[in-house]
Amino acid sequence: TCFNGLGKTVAEHCEKGMKVLVHGRxxxxxxxxxxxxxxxxxxxxxxxxxxxxxxxATENENPEFVDRDDEIPF
Incomplete structure (x- = not known):
């Protein structure tokens, strides 16, 4: 259970499946x-x-595309 500002932060930024570390009692x-x-x-x-x-990332979000097919100059 989170209260006040901590509760708002978790509600806004935490999603199912995310890893979190909780300190408390x-x-x-x-x-x-x-x-x-x-x-x-x-x-x-x-x-x-x-x-x-x-x-x-959701389906609506496109992760940054990195083209790795360039030739390696050896």
Whole structure:
């Protein structure tokens, strides 16, 4: 879970499949659902998120084309 500016940054720049490194604390919760069953949850309260990869290019975006068929001058 990310809050405030960190949450906005992650929402704007993070996409499914990207690699991220999350620094934070673990928060455990316990609750009872409507049927009376005890439920447990665990989440990370993020303090810092490092993006380790870039988003994948979509079909609308053309990655920069590099022509590598030039002759090598040996």
């Amino acid at each position: 673990i928060h455990y919760t316990k609750w009872t659902d409507a049927t009376g069953t005890d439920r447990y949850g665990c989440e990370i309260i993020a303090e810092k998120v490092d993006f380790l990869s870039r988003p994948k």
